[in-house]
Amino acid sequence: MKTALAFSEIDAGMLAEVGGKAANLGELARAGLxxxxxxxxxxxxxRRVAEGLDTSGDGLAERARRHLLEAPVPEDVRETIVTSYAELGDDVPVAVRSSATAEDLPFASFAGQQDTYLNVVGAEAVVAAVRRCWASLWTDRAVAYRESNGIDHATVRLAVVVQEMVDARVAGVMFTANPVTGRRHEAVIDANPGLGEAVVSGAVNPDRFVVHGGEILERQAGDKRLTIRSVPGGGTERVETPYDGLCLTDDxxxxxxxxGARVEDHYGAPQDTEWAIDGDGRLWLTQARPITTLYPLPEPTRPGLRVYFSVNVVQGVMGPLTPMGLSAFRLISAGAAGxxxxxxxxxxxxxxFMAVSGQRMWLDLTTAVRSRFGRAVLPRMLALGExxxxPVFERLAQDPRLSVVHTSPRPVLRGLRRFARRIHAPSRVVLALTRPKEGLAYAARIGEQLDRRLRLPDPATPVQRLDHAERLLAATFPAILSIMPMVLTGYGLFALASRLSGVPIADMQDVLRSVPHNPTTEMDLELWHLATRIEPEPFRKEPVAELVRLFEAGELPPVAQREITAFLDEYGHRGVAEIDLGVPRWSEEPAHLLGVLANYLRMDGGADLVPSALFAKGAEAARSAIAHVASEARRKGRWRAAVVRFGLRRTREFAGLRELPKFYLVKTLAGVRRSMLVVGEHLVGLGVLDAAQDVYFLGFDEARAALGGGDLRALVAxxxxAYERESRRRHVPRILLSDGTEPEALATRAADGALTGTAASAGTVTGVARVVLDPVGAHLEPGEILVCPSTDPGWTPLFLTAGGLVMEMGGAxxxxxxxxxxxxxxxxxGxxxxxxxxxxxxxxxxxxAAxxxxxx
Structure with a gap:
């Protein structure tokens, strides 16, 4: 390998030899930019200088820096630096810039993690700057950044760019897509007099310009109080210089x-660039890297601006879904649409209406946004769950690009009639009103039928398993949806009781406390009761890993072993992020469950904090609330009180069933997961996969094709x-437009300290916050306030000890x-x-309440 390469010899495929920054500069130069x-x-x-460097153990960063700063530079390397520098001219001022192999990548920019030295003059000064660049690969910030992005330190190398300095009159950065709103093809330019380091380092408030389609949408003057400029003979100086007006003309x-558009067109993706304008007015491009923070766009299926709504966000599953999990939801959505x-x-x-982006699910709501009926109905539906x-939806309705084009409600009403007819909604409503016990029995029968459908012939071939899985996923959702008319009847009567009594719905929330027939509540209470029945040792002293080992070996104390096994027989299909069939269930990885039991057994709370007692108090509060609402209704007429009592009893009878369709759906997903693991084992035997679990990184169609043989190990890897990278994404929009805009980012944020959301459960509590991003292994002391992104049933064991709840997502x-x-x-x-x-x-x-x- 050559030790030095000119930009004209470099292209984007040479990352291992020249690092990300140099690969991009070579690519740009070869493109004529x-x-x-x-x-x-x-x-x-x-590599030669770092040979022998130990990248393991504590104190790595400091040890590596010292090694690279003290190790001798091989003589031939020194000669290469001196000779290559001389070829640029006599004592030419240069920028000496780090270019790591883990830098300026499509998924992680590493911007600013390694060092750059500006206006370096003289061969010996360049050699010294190169050495300091090598050492900067091991700054504390660079090491931490690599660890947060899952990059092995031992695999990273550093090249060094030596580039002629531009004696900039004005310089700065330019994003070819708006990094705040996400809007594509909208350039955002920050500019300041002097070298661009003032802008890149955040040392100034620069001028800002926003450009879209050749039109300057925004001109915002910064104070520009600081200028960084080159000093004759080498180095830079910082000068405070007042500057009035804008430092760039419109031209x-x-x-x-x-x-910027040329650069983006070349790469086919939005770019973060650095630029400079010299004293002659010539424009130079000094850097380009992908903008890694933008959320990827769904593949367009229809022309025009589209509006996408995140299923993951509303379900509280912020991470990505596995390929088989996404494949399952395609089948489920097809059944629901049918x-x-x-x-x-x-x-x-x-x-x-389903789309996939960033390995997450999205619903295309464009038709609803652009229809009169959708604008009337959708905000009311969203108010309940999201x-x-x-307000985001309401702002979108004001966008002229999303004007109403569907004025007639007839297509929607026809679809609703078909939907209601297919799930027998009228008869289910009558059943809920007149024969509630039969209604509850019907809901239970749906579960029994599902259990029968989940059974496979023994033995079943891989093809039979795939056929069964696809058929089951497409058919199950319509069946379990037939429970919802009874649930909606209960909530409809709840709203009717509010209207008849004059009591606002917000003041009737106690009616919904401790409702029966909720499978998630029943699961949580059973888990608590389980903690009261089992032997407290070894749960009070052993770490979770040891508890898992004992359980899987059948060596827990006898009652604990038997009772936990029985619990998993009933609820083992559940788990965190359970809507993804590619994710393990509690029955497969019981660590979370055993950790919850250990936390319960280590608690030191009074009898009034026992969940069963709290649940009983809730039921009593609900009875009192019903009596209060009925008495308010009686003031307006005796018949109203009777209707209110009848209606609220039905509300409590059926409101808990709200969780049942998801409970059944998750049971279906868990059953399919078990079956697909057998398919995975078959594919391992064929040499197609390394491990049976790898099957979850295939779609159903790919798994079927793989039965014919081949090698999919590289594809799975x-x-x-890609899945691990997406798992590290810190932000997922709730609404995303097809031009990349996140409408919520356009809204004015609340002032610091003013946290407002949606009232979800009445009462006021003051306590210590516990921020939890992942429920697995989390511990909540009694009375602590749980603060989290969102929840699914895998979170709810924490609710038993929580004094309050704050969530970033969700509605009432x-x-x-x-x-x-x-x-x-x-x-x-919210x-x-x-x-x-x-x-x-x-x-x-x-x-x-507020x-x-x-x-x-």
Missing amino acids: PVPPGWVLTTEAY QVRALAEL VSGYGPADPRDGAP ARTV ERRE MSHGAVVAREYGIPAVV VPDATHRITTGQEIEVNG GTVTLS
Whole structure:
């Protein structure tokens, strides 16, 4: 390998030899873009100097820096640096810049993690700067960044770019897509007099320009109080210089935007660039890297601006779904769409309204946004489950690009009629009103039928298993949806009782406390009772890993072994992120469950905090609430009181069934998961996969094709790596437009300290916050306030000890809100950035009636 390469010798495929920064500069130069001349000292030079460096153990960063700063530079490497530098001219001022192999990547930019040295003059100064660049690979920040992105230190190498300095009159950065709103092809330019380091380092408030389609949408003057400029003979200086007005003309702004568009077109993706304009007015491009923070866009299926709504966010599953999990939801969505008469020709394609992006599920709501009927109905529906989305939806309705084009409600009504007919909604409503016990029995029969459908012939071939899985997933959802008319009847009567009595719905929430027939509540209470029945040792002293080993070996104390096994027989299909069939269940990985039991047994709370006692108090509060609402109704007429009592009794009878369809759906997914594991074992035997679990990184169609043989191990490895990268994504939009815009980012944020959301469960509590991002292994002391992104049933064992709940997602009818009400804990949901703005240990007050969270 050559030790030094000119930019003209470098292309994007040479990452291992020249690092990300140099690979991009070489690619830009070869594309004819205005890049200052330069060359790169390859990673081979670094490898030789770093030979023998131990990248394990504590104190790694400091040890590595010392090694690289003290190790001698091989003489031939020194000669290469001196010779290559001389080829640029006599004592030419250069920028000496780090270029790591884990840098400027499509999934992680590593911007600013390694060092750059500006206006370096003289060969010996360049050699010294190269050595400091090598050492900067091991700054504390660079080491931490690699660890957070799952990159092995031992695999990283560093090249060094040496590039002629531009004596910039004005310089700065330019994003070819708006990094705040996500809007594609909207250039955002920050500019400041002097070298661009002032902007890159954040040392100034620069001028800002926003350009779209050649039109300058925004001109914002910064104070520009600091200028960084080159000093004759080498180095830079910082000068405070007042600067009035804008430092770029409109023509220069448009020229920059045009240059950015050329760079983006070359790479086929939005770019983060650095640029400079010299004293002659010439525009230079000094850097380009992918913008890694933008959320990827769904593949467009229809023309025009589209509106996508995140299924993951509303379900509280912020991470990605496995390929087989996504494949399952395509089949499920196809079955759901078919109920209304809008199913796809091939169920494997998924419903027309389903999209996938960032390995997560999205619903295309464009038709609803652009229809008169949708604008009337959808905000009311969102107010129940995703209240934060309502103002976003209302702002979208004002966008002229999303004007109403569907004026007639007839197509929607026809679909609703088909839907109601297919799930026998009228008869289910009558059943709920007149024969509630038969209604509950019907809901139980759906579960029994599902258990029968889950059974496979023994033995079943892999083809039979795949046929069964696809058929089951497409057919199950319509069947379990037939429970919902009874649930909606209960909630409809709840609203009717409010109207007849004059009591606002917000003041009737106690009616919904401790409702029966909720499988998630029943599961949580059973888990608590389980903790009271089993032997407390070894749960009070052994770590979770040891508890798992004892359980799997059948060596727990006899009652614990028997009772936990029985619990998993009933509820082992559940788990965290359970809507993804590619994710292990509690029955497979019981660590979370055993950890919860250990936490319960280590608690030191009074009898009044026992969940069963709290649940009984909730039921008593509900009876009192019904009596109060009925007495208010009696003031307006005796018959009203009778209707209110009847209606609220039905509400309590059927409201708990709200969780049952998901309970059945998750049981279906768990059954399919078990069956697909057998298919995976068969594919391992064929040499197609390395491990049976790898089957979850294939779609159903791919698994079927793989039965014919082949080798999919490389594909699975690539998908696992992509899945891990997506798992580290810190932000997922709730609404995303097809041009990349996140509408919520356009909204004005609340002032610091003013945390407001949606009132979800009445009551006020002051306590210590516990921020939990993942329920697995989490511990909540009695009375602590749980602060989390969102919840699914895998979170609810924590609710038994929580004093209150704050969630970033959700509305009054979202999962966490419903469970909080049933347990009688104050809750506020839909609180933007709650997990960032609240810290563990901070005392907060949660007002579940006002929808506010006050920080002390």
